[in-house]
Amino acid sequence: MLRRGPAEREIRMSVDEAAVTISGGAVTLRTRREEVVKRIRHALLTGELKPGQRIKEARLAESLGVSRPTLRESLQQLVHEGSLVQIPHKGVHVAAPTPEELLDVAEVRVSLETMAALRLAKDPQGEAMDEVRAALDRHLAAIDSGDEVQTDVTHFELHRTIWEMSGSVTLRKIWPLVGSQVQRALSVDQATMRNPERDAELHRRLIRVIEEGDEETIVAEVRAHIQASVAEVVRRLA
Structure with missing residues (x-):
């Protein structure tokens, strides 16, 4: 620990x-x-x-x-x-989110987190991406440590960093509201199917795709990253 x-x-x-x-x-x-x-x-x-x-x-x-x-x-x-x-x-x-609410939040996240990822991809070697990579490193270190509390905290912080480092004033302003819904979704995800190896690989791939900068790949990866997890949670809750 x-x-x-x-x-x-x-x-x-x-x-x-x-x-x-x-x-x-x-x-x-x-x-x-x-x-x-x-x-x-x-x-x-x-x-x-x-x-x-x-x-x-x-x-x-x-x-x-x-x-x-x-x-x-x-x-x-x-x-x-x-x-x-x-x-x-x-x-x-x-609050105990319903499957319908989880799917709805996921759809909102896909749109807004794609916007954030595409903005970050414009300068893959800039300071903003350095902050995102540092947030990823903290998350991976928490996973390796086996500390589930820190793993959950750094998971949330990684996604918050992607939004806040995008340079979008609008995304920063709406994060407190959307972030609370993201928090609920991540909590349910981890409570339902905690899998450290899956978690680490998904986030390494997400950041790598943003660094590589191909717009079509980024759009597809953000959608898959968010919706695949939510779909599996909903399936298990059914």
Whole structure:
């Protein structure tokens, strides 16, 4: 297992909803709501918050060291993004995406991630691609380490880097909303069919194709990369 620094302290979530807590001490940053959202997103990404699990506000607020109103604001932001759902008379739960939702998100991702990949391909030796290659290296190192938490985090970060390094202001602006849906899809993918060798090969090939710069091949590879995985997840969930 990789040794984590203070900025990467584990978020642990009890499967028993009556004991829901997130460790790591009280939130101390100036914008507490943003830090709470970040910590909950991390727990969602790593699967420590499970699809369908109820969020117990009192215990979660206590574990994070924030007030109930601050926590509620953070939860409502995540409800708005689609990561959580508000169920009448039953509180806030972790969203459990349906097969139809997963396929819909995949179609959106294909269009936007293709746009990002084609922009990156215009300068395969530039600084933006250097950042993407560095993100790939971190992901491959996490896979090799056997650390599933870091593997999931670096997987998400690699795709975020592709979007953000594309140079598109629009893609950067919409990433927070689309990224929450990507996060849910990746979490379901890993929970359903974790396969480190497959994961490593798929991402090496995706970045290699972007570096080579052939537009038709990039379009086909991005679509295959996203839709093949989602189709297999949907098949297994059926």
